[in-house]
Amino acid sequence: MKKTKLLSTILAMVLVAGMLAACGGTPETPSSTAPAETAPSAEPAEEPADDAAPTDGAFSAALVTDVGGINDQSFNQSAWEGMQRLESDKGVKVSFLESKKDADYAPNLAKVTDDAPDIVWGIGFLMKDALAAAAESNPDQRYALVDDVFEAGQYPNAIGVQFQAEQSSFLVGYIAAHKTETNHVGFLLGMESPVMDRFKYGYEAGVRYGAKELGKEIQYDFALAESFSDTAKGKAMAQKMYTDGADVIFHAAGQTGSGAIEAAKEMNKMVIGVDLDQNFLAPDNVITSALKNVGNAVYDITGRIMDGEELGGTNVTMGLAEGGVGIAPSSDKHLSAELLAQVDELQQKIIDGEIVVPYTQEDFDAFVANL
Template structure:
């Protein structure tokens, strides 16, 4: 996740563009756990099974709530889910704690959020990575991202960087959301391969988990042994295993959701960024201020400055970075339409 595509956006620009622990009880905080709430508006979130320290979108979401708390003085908290059966229970606990807005982090919580919203119509809910389309309840807000766009960019960088002509992708649990990462990545690799006039193979495997780092490591080791020298993951905490494997094998990993270079400076090539923290902070503030955010879905992409890749990374060659920047501009102006599932990928290959 590194050197690459300029997420050319200042926090201020992003903010204006976005519209609007293992624990049995909520862990609350104000500003760094010290500031007292200045408004009687409590916001909380329930993680998926990856947990709040997944180094990925759950952690990014919590950082967004912490930033919201620091800015507004509101009280924020979270509950971790160890298994899917925890979702409903955790959501109920946060309602009992009198939270005004409750976030569900991840598409896996879609049914639980929908059920909770129907039962508690006076509570506002928001969910990351899911849309209910025209059937979105009036007290529910969906937040989605065009994750295929940064995935295309990191795929292009991988294709331009690989020495073996074989790269990999590790997914968490198969779903339309993870399809965006997989097929966007494969399209970027293909684009680079055509520029280079050669074939680059992409190995794909799913771990069926967002929290099993050991399985992620085992899959990564298998891919590296098979000849892959770069592997991208969209697997939450499972992807931490990939990064460990890359360090041990002396290969490259590509991070996801946040800039994961700090986990392995010498082995993270770049990252597909998804600024969940900014969306969570902004939507929470809109809700607190009384704006109508329910009954619809907000979708953010490169044009909104809400996804991208890190600007600097020593592991990406300057010329590859510059080429990726040009592709980013083409995606923004519509010259390149990045595929997001198998069908659109097949169309893209033609």
């Protein structure tokens, strides 16, 4: 009996060994990284849908917003619209990450950098320090910053983009001077900085230029909100300026400025929007908007990079001549053809250098002294 059992065991082992030899050897512990082999499919793979996302290898662009968020109806929204155009026109794979507070800038930049897109866009001058640090720590990642510049060549992988917002602000200041019926206008600023000074001095210079042309004195009120996201504060500040006699207010304050538009609508006053054409927010009250075409910059500069242009370590400036700033298409709803023609002439004088719009206190003082 024992010999029979032993013989059966030996035969079983021989059979197993033969089976293993036929399969290529003895079994091993499966590797966690090795792909499993599959039998060939009997049918061809399905064709991708026409609206499928770009395939691997497509150019990719990521955007980190400022605190206003992607739907701020202003600055960030314009940038995202540029990204969406890149997706529809050029097949770019796009994404965004919203910042809710200043402390989000660095971790948000780090998070999108982990995905290694072809370019990371930082939206807003408040992000400058965080983006500079990211560029220094990640020399192989390309970055671009909207609304501020770096020292030329300081970061070979970073691009600074600035706008001559003083030029469009001058135009809407001129418009305000012509539209005011109380000879009293106002300006609401979100936060002070050299970038925002372009709006501040450009607008007041336009008001003064228009007043000089019309031969009248125009009172000018200024309010600083110290926030781009406090709609209630913006509304309260605008209400006070309107109550004090201003009938036209220009805001450069992001979502804070949306409050000024609400005040204009409720009090039936005139208001001037910023960044985007904001007439849709109050069609009867937003008489024009000073455009900062952030979306155009995002679209154009990304396209130049896709075409092989090396822009790292440089700064790009966009003004009236480059289509970076302007006034809203909806302006003809509230401005006469005669006034729009005057604005067109003024715009050409700026482009030609006949009028140099100030954006610092010193230059503003000199500008007014020479009127």
